[in-house]
Structures are given as C-alpha cells and as structure tokens.
Amino acid sequence: MKYALAVLLFALVAGAALAVLTRREGPDVIHAELAGLSFAYQPAYARDDATAAGGLADRLAFLTSFPGFVAGRGGVAPVKLTLTPAEESLDPQERPSKLYGRFLTSETLEGPGGLVLRRFEAESPYESEELLLSPPDGRAFFARCPKAQTGAPGEECLSLFREGVIDVELRYPRELLEHWDALFDGARDLLARMRRRPARAAG
Numbered sequence: 001m002k003y004a005l006a007v008l009l010f011a012l013v014a015g016a017a018l019a020v021l022t023r024r025e026g027p028d029v030i031h032a033e034l035a036g037l038s039f040a041y042q043p044a045y046a047r048d049d050a051t052a053a054g055g056l057a058d059r060l061a062f063l064t065s066f067p068g069f070v071a072g073r074g075g076v077a078p079v080k081l082t083l084t085p086a087e088e089s090l091d092p093q094e095r096p097s098k099l100y101g102r103f104l105t106s107e108t109l110e111g112p113g114g115l116v117l118r119r120f121e122a123e124s125p126y127e128s129e130e131l132l133l134s135p136p137d138g139r140a141f142f143a144r145c146p147k148a149q150t151g152a153p154g155e156e157c158l159s160l161f162r163e164g165v166i167d168v169e170l171r172y173p174r175e176l177l178e179h180w181d182a183l184f185d186g187a188r189d190l191l192a193r194m195r196r197r198p199a200r201a202a203g
Contacts, residue, residue, distance in 0.1 A: 030054040035085040035165045039194045044071030047080060059084050062190075066176055066183060069190045080156070080171040081187060087167060092160040096138035100131055112177040115143075132157075132177060141184055145174050159184075163191055 030046065032039045032054040039060065046052035047061035060083040065075030090098060103124040111117035116133045120126040126144065134141040145157040156171040161184070168187065176183050 032057050032060060034058070034060050034083055037165065037195065040196075041194045042071045045194075064190060066172065066179070067186065069186045077173045077176055079176075079183070079187070081190070082169040082171075083166050083191075084169075085167070086162055086165050092162050092167060093139040095160065096131065096133055096142045100126065100142075100144075104131065113180045115141075115177060115180060132180075134180070141180055143177060143180070145177070148174075161188075163188065 028042070029040050030043055030052065032041075032051070034057050041062070043052060045062045045064060047063040050057060050059070051061050062081040062083075063072060064070065064079050064081065065073050066077045066079050068075050069079070100120075103120050103126055104118045105121055107119055109117040109119075111132045114135070116135055116138075118131045118133065120129060120131065128147060129144050130147055131138075132143045132145060141159065141161075143157045143159045146155045157174050157177065159170040159172075161168050161170075168191065170183070170187055172183065
C-alpha cells in the first residue's frame with residue numbers, strides 16, 4: 001500500500017513538473033499589438049524572432065500555407081505575410097495606376113486565373129518583372145512576379161493590400177496566381193482569426 005502511494009505521489013510530482021516545463025518552453029498563444037490592433041496567434045505562425053516575442057510591434061511576419069492557411073508549411077505552397085502600419089502616401093489599390101502605370105508597355109495579355117498580364121518597359125525599375133491585375137484595373141488584386149525567363153528558383157510573387165489600419169504584403173509561388181481569389185480571401189480570413197482571441201489549447 002505504501003509502495004502504491006509512493007508511486008502515485010511520484011507520478012503527480014512528475015506530471016506537475018512536466019506541466020511547468022511545458023509552460024516555460026513557450027506560450028501556446030502569442031499576443032502582439034500593431035498599429036493599435038491586438039493579434040493572437042500560434043507560435044508556429046511566427047516567421048522571425050520579433051514576431052515570436054509578441055508585445056508591441058512595428059512589424060509582424062507570419063508563415064502559413066495555401067490552401068488551409070494553417071501555421072507553418074503544412075499545405076501545398078508556402079505563403080508569407082508581413083504586416084506594417086498603413087502608409088499614408090499611397091493606398092495599395094492605387095499602386096497599379098499611380099505607381100506602376102507609367103512603366104507599362106501598351107501590350108495586354110491573358111494571365112492565369114483570369115488575370116490581365118502587363119509587361120514593364122525595358123530599363124524601367126521593374127523590367128525583370130511582370131504585373132498581373134484583376135480586371136479591369138487591378139484595384140481588387142495585383143501581383144508583381146519575376147519573368148519566367150529571368151526569375152531565379154525560389155523567387156516569389158508579391159501582392160499588397162490594405163486591411164483597415166495595416167498594410168499586408170503577401171509573398172507566394174507564381175503557381176498560386178491561378179487561385180488568386182482564394183489566396184486573397186484566405187489571407188484576409190487568417191487575419192480575422194488572429195484578431196479574435198483564440199481559446200487556450202486544452203491540456
């Protein structure tokens with residue numbers, strides 16, 4: 001009987017110690033604040049040390065995957081999100097016309113996923129890239145991607161959109177352009193989930 005009680009006591013002490021060690025290894029939810037907004041996310045979403053630390057931030061960097069937008073690289077293709085306070089100078093939806101427009105050729109081609117493909121002029125700052133726009137003018141979605149013949153392996157497309165008081169930069173493989181609307185909606189839904197405080201993991 002004494003032996004059984006000793007074993008039980010040892011198990012309880014060991015379990016308590018394990019729980020303490022687990023808590024010390026890191027939180028199951030990280031809390032951060034950016035541009036006056038609160039975010040809560042799993043540690044596996046953090047793409048750099050500053051994001052993993054949480055707290056008051058001037059930038060948050062996340063790694064997720066398409067199509068599920070789960071933490072880490074669990075999906076078909078990696079997607080990187082970088083959040084910064086919204087710039088006052090230029091709304092992202094105005095970039096295609098006000099920033100890129102003067103560097104584009106007159107040629108208009110059909111792109112993946114129903115996007116419009118535009119090419120940049122030679123010797124422009126973007127000559128090694130292509131611009132893909134949602135019809136008619138790219139205000140809903142645009143992507144800058146390396147030209148297929150010049151892009152190095154691993155180079156990614158870049159998109160930018162505004163969500164309230166933050167600007168969101170997306171980087172992802174070119175093949176996801178075929179599903180650009182699902183990519184865009186998935187990123188916005190992920191941010192909405194991070195803005196709602198998740199329940200603490202059981203255990």
